[in-house]
Amino acid sequence: MAAGGSDLQSPKKRKREQVEGKTKPRPQVKGGGDGVKRKKHSGAGGYAAHGGGAGEAAAKKKRPATPKEKRLAAKEISEARKMKRKRHYSLEKELTKLWEKMRCHDVxxxxxxxxxxxxxxxMDGKYLDIVGSHVTARVLQTCVKWCSQSERDAIFDNLQPHLLSLSRKKYAVFLVKKLIELATKKQFASFISSLHGQVAKLLPHTIGAAVVDYAFQRATQPQKRQLLLELYSTELQLFKDLTVQSSxxxxxxxxxxxxxxxxxLQYMTIExxxxxxxxxxxxxxxxxxxxExxxxxxxxxxxxxIRQLIPLLTQGASIIDGDEPSLATELPKKTKAKMxxxxxxxxxxxxxxxxxxxLAISCLKYGxxxxxxxxxxxxxxHIMKLALNDFGCLFLxxxxxxxxxxxxxxxxxxxELAKxxxxLILxxxxxxxxxxxxxPLCSRYLSPADLACLSYNVPSLSSREGEASDSATEVISENKVDAVTDKIVSESKKDPSQRRHELLIKSELAEVMLVPI
Known part of the structure; x- marks a missing residue:
């Protein structure tokens, strides 16, 4: 058992005994390493003497030493992985080179x-395969922008059956928008027709809703009604003839x-x-x-x-309020503007x-x-941005x-206005x-349409019975200004003259206005 135990000694114990002089060191074979093990694994004595050194030299040669070689090796590995993962990777590289040339301003x-x-x-015949990539989708979008009308028609006809599915994809959505923007009247009408029965499904979709709204903004009044009517009831979603109405x-x-x-009411509440x-x-x-x-x-x-709308409309102002001052100062100008x-x-x-x-006025009034x-x-x-805007100034x-x-x-x-x-005055x-x-509410600087927007009321929440639900088309003359004032002020408790005094005099705005500019 003693002899068997000595044969099964661990390498660390043998090395320690060699240092202490208890055992003789084993003979080393030229080429480094344990000669017995090398001969056992190789099966040929010549490999131990010559092949071992050659293998180590090859391994050292393949292993990158300098930072440049490491970058090149990593790039080769990345390219090999992309070739396996992406079906049209070589085509994508060719299109990228063409895209870099065609999008230059001096060409x-x-x-x-x-x-x-x-x-x-x-790309012909491969549109659906490449449109999901963020690179090739941009290439195709640029081609749609600069190509001839016949080429654009061919692309639209090829992708028309798949536009709804592409409207839900992250990168393809921009191509769909470009096709809608440059579509002919006939092509646009066919796209509106293809949206029938899908509007209610696309609007809750974070990507698809942008396509529906883009089409809604470019649509005629009957086409807008056609899109809206699908949100009213199931019957209007099923039967297309019922949606063809005038405004x-x-x-x-x-x-x-x-x-x-x-x-x-029940159907619209759910949607x-x-x-x-x-x-x-x-x-x-x-x-x-x-x-509606x-x-x-x-x-x-x-x-x-309204209670659910207010948190959605007011979110996203953390950086402007100064919650992250240290981060904002370190960022470059472009990044800060984007944030x-x-x-x-x-x-x-x-x-x-x-x-x-x-919608914003209704949240303000009834919140x-x-x-x-x-x-x-x-x-x-954001006060100045609102003040210089056509509708933002009305909200202020x-x-x-x-x-x-x-x-x-x-x-x-x-x-902010005083600064x-x-x-502002100009x-x-x-x-x-x-x-x-x-x-207040002088018709010299506020048109009847502006006064109608300011007097907007939700019928069920209005304090007065019998008020008109839609005041956008109501023509308000000067003798109706008092009625408009009552509609606006009815949602607050403070006296209007007292509020004006506090905002104009106590805030020292009047003193600033009296100083010559």
Whole structure:
């Protein structure tokens, strides 16, 4: 057992005994390593003497030593992986080279036309395979922009059966938008027709909703109604002939088609709830649908939608409010500008349409005092952008006329206006909030359409019975200004003259206005 135990000694123990002189060291074979083991594994004595050294030399040669060799080796491995993973990787590299040339500003029209035609020829028959890649999707989008009409028609005809599926893909959605933008009237009508029965499914989709809204903005009035009617009831989603209508409101559609108001309300509640859960509320088609919903909704349903809207419209202002000051100072200018756009709350972004303004005013009017405070705080850093906007200035007028917390309004709104007084006075929209404090709701600086937007009320939430639900088309003359004032002020508790005094005098805005510019 003693001999057996000595044969089974571990290498560490043998090495320790060799150092202490208890055992004799084993003879080493030329070439390094354990000669016995090398002979056993190789099966030939010559390999131990010569082949071992050659193998180590080959291994050292393949292993990259310098940083440049390491980068090249990593690049080769990455290229090999991409070749296995991507079916059209070689085609993608060829298209990228053509794309870098065709998108240059200094390239001639003839040269660009040749490059575009060559790229389209290489992509012909493979559009669906390559449109999912972020690189080739951009190449195809550029080709659609610069190609001839016949080439564009061929691409549209090839992709038309698949446009709805492409509308849900991250990179292909930009190609679909470009095709919609440059489509002929016939092609656009066919795309609107293909959306039938899919509008309610696409609007809760974070990517697909952008395509539907893009088509909605470019559509004619009958086509807009065709898209909207699918959100009203299942019957209108199933039967296409019922959606072919001229411009009319939801109430007129219900009476004209003999629909049950309760079933329409139930269906719209479900569809709008899906949109609110997904948060896709920045689109004008959604604003129009919610405003139509308000015309038939009861008090509970309307308040529920408004309470869910306010957090969605006010989110995204953390960086502007100074929550991350150290990070903002270290970033470059372009990155800071991009983060500022991303941190811009939706309530500022939706001010490019009348429907977005009405939705924001309804949230301001019928929200609680806490909700109004949240809305005003989200506007910090964006007051000037609103003041210079056609509809944003009207929203500031609503804030000045409705919100009772004049201390908060002075801190966020009035102080920002006072800092940029000269720019505001010289701008046709910028001077409107200042004139509102001096001469409220004067028809000299507010058109009848502007007064109608400011007096917008949700019928079920209005404090007065019998008020019109849709005041966008209402023509308001000078003798109706008092009625409009009552509609606006009815949602606040403070006396209008006291509010104006606090915003104009106590905030020291009047003193700043009296100083010569």
């Amino acid at each position: 001639s029209k003839e040269e660009r036309s040749k490059l575009v035609s060559e790229a389209i020829r290489k 009319c409101s939801l109430l007129e559609t219900i009476s004209k088609l003999g629909l049950q108001k309760s079933s329409v 709008i709830q899906k949109i609110l859960e997904k948060g896709t509320v920045e689109y004008s088609i959604v604003h129009t649908a919610i405003l 919903y308000f015309t038939i909704a009861d008090k509970t349903s309307a308040l529920d939608v 500022k756009r991303l941190s811009e709350p939706l309530i500022v972004q939706i001010m490019h349409t009348k429907e977005g303004l009405k 609680s005092a806490k909700d109004r405070k949240k809305i005003i705080k989200s506007l910090k850093g 007028i609503s804030i000045i006329s409705i919100v009772d917390d004049t201390k908060l309004v002075s801190k966020i709104v009035i102080q 940029n007084l000269k720019q 701008d046709k929209n910028g001077r409107r909030p200042l004139l509102q404090l001096l001469h």
